[in-house]
Amino acid sequence: MSGFAALGLSAALVRAARERGYETPTAIQAAAIPAVLRGRDVLASAQTGSGKTAAFALPMLHWLESLAPETPRRTRALVLVPTRELAAQVGEAIRSLSQASAAVRPVKVVVAFGGVSINPQMMELRGGAEVVVATPGRLLDLVDHNALGLGGVAMLVLDEADRLLDAGFADELARVLAKLPRRRRNLLFSATFPPAVQTLAQRLLHEPVRVAADATPGEAPDIEQHAVEVDAAQRTPLLRHMIVTGQWSQVLVFVATRYASEHVAEKLRRAGLQASALHGDLSQGARTQALADFKAGRSRVLVATDVAARGLDIVQLPVVVNYDLPRSAADYVHRIGRTARAGASGLAVSFVSAATEAHFRLIEKRQGRRVARERIAGFEPKETAAPASAGSGGVKGRRKSKKDKLREAAARE
Template sequence: MSFALLGLAPALLRAVDERGYQEPTPIQAAAIPAILGGRDMLGRARTGSGKTAAFALPLLQQQASAHPVARPTTERRGTARRLHTLVLVPTRELALQVGESFRLLARHLAPPLKVVTAFGGVSINPQMMGLRGGADIVVATPGRLLDLIEHNALRLDGVAALVLDEADRLLDLGFADELQRLLALLPARRQSLFFSASFPPAVKALAEAMLNDPVQLDADAPPVPHLAIRQRVIEVDAVRRTQLLRHLAQQHAGQRMLVFVATRYGCELVADKLGRAGIAATALHGDLSQGARTQALAAFKADALQVLVATDVAARGIDIAELPIVLNYDLPRSAVDYLHRIGRTGRAGQDGLAISFVSAESEAHWRLIEKRHGLRLERERIEGFEPAEDAATAAAPTGGIKGRRKSKKDKLREAAAALQPKRTA
């Protein structure tokens, strides 16, 4: 199937061709006609499924074809643009990514559409300036959107289409109250599109409250990752992971590598050790300023860095073209996040490599990830980095056996008894 068969306008088909899209992904083929038909949508979509274009293309076409003569243009400066499409996302990085996708796909539409991206962690003033004269499309994180509304920078009463992208992450990051406040400001008659990688009870309840007879899509039905991603599992002691990472980075010199770690401290520590070994690396985590995060991503995309060491802030929504390698230095806490992490590679038909370090301590968790995704991968050992520990050794208790150590009260009773005079026969 070609994009032309989905009923898209020539200007959008031209942008699709320039983006290098050969044919619609399954979610695009199913979603675009339904959204063009005005239906609400409930979609389960994994990373790399083409979800952003699946909702951006039909929403752009709707807006471009809706009374184009009456829609404000740059020549009609006295008329403010009326917000048509609102996209809510959980992170700054995803906001930037989705906003850029809308701009690139809309580049040939006439008259041009105005896309504004808004998120916290930076000054609100430039975003307020950007909203002067209104906007056709706003991509925002919930907290910053509420700030802009309180500053009278925009209104939501004219929104025709609402998209919740990565809804499970929106709730995981504590945006439930903000979402409820925003939903109360939106018109009751609107098209609502709801995308999530998973559907815990809170997400299901939100979807039921938002959607009206939705089309339901499941782009995440296959439990195994894309066949273009080759997966390796390497056994290594936890204390030698950084040494092994350095060895692999040198072995794959010239290939970019996205490395996932569990903590912000670990992120900085690993990036620093790689840098001192002569490997161009930097850290990406939530404690960095937005400017530093943007700069790190830009340097990595431009091949100025070989290794980007990141927390899960980069696991979803970051599109890095032709990324060869993803490495799990620490395994993800959630089995679902394993697919999101490795989905950063092997995109758009490219081959990719996903490597996971498994130590004796993390072996049980890795087996759980395998079970959840129907995997059984061969364990590898790299010469010179063979693990000294096994799972049985790692599982042995180090602080004594629970229930056999004396409690504080027992020790106090013994001390009191020792002070009492002994009875004589």
């Protein structure tokens, strides 16, 4: 046996994986799937694009499909995620694999997140669901409305645990954990392991199998990184120039603020490019439509805040642009990881001004990689960096915040 069959999965799931485009297990899948099938807790270092969703979805379905059917269905597996987009993506992946593998009774998967009416989600939970994929806040709302019980949960997955804690879900996560049975399997996937995640893992996991497949050099995403020096006021004209001259079929552009998302998208539309904005102030319907248009190729440019940095899977996305630099090196990795997925190659371009040069150097240091600076004819920078005040040292909170600087730069455009 080889491929997924060698990992211990059922023949039906091996066939379903093949039909859904999973040909050969990635390193994280090869390491995590057998451990989950053996009933072990798993602590996985999972970078974006590593195939982590299938790493927990396939063994989860193998286990669930071995259980006797129940009416009403009990929630046996719970997947907690930090964003709406990731919830929808993970839920669809699990649902798709289950439908492809189960001829009679597919596993029922319900996806729940805030920002939309709770009533349709409550209706969908009537009759129960074996798998619930949710953001912590909406999950607690459903429990408070008696629409969902957690007493039968035997498998908990924390997907992108670092982002869960980063996004301020720590208190809600603690409340969810308090409602779960003590005897259960726990799977924790995280791209980074700051102290808060390490503490959570120590408290949550029992003798876990540690998986760090993303550290394998041969499986690193094939991303060509460029850093273009440009004054802040010239970023939008430069962006348009690079899209046109580079003949980029599609590009995901990351900005720092919701205002910038709308502002840049509008300027690109005025320049004749099909562009959409994606940010947290949009209704869920508008966010879903913007993503659908981009994935279908109806929109050439998607200008997004970090709401799209994780959980956004676009097949063969060729280019990612950091119009504004991210706050951290971890966010940089997640942003550029939207390209070069599933073995494809991709291009990541970062705009670096005199004011953000020091911050980009820190990002380079954290990722252990130097990116050569480039200049584009006609867009050469004229600004120079102001001398750093003594003792500032780039420590967050001791000088004007990056967000304030970005607002000021946007106001100047």
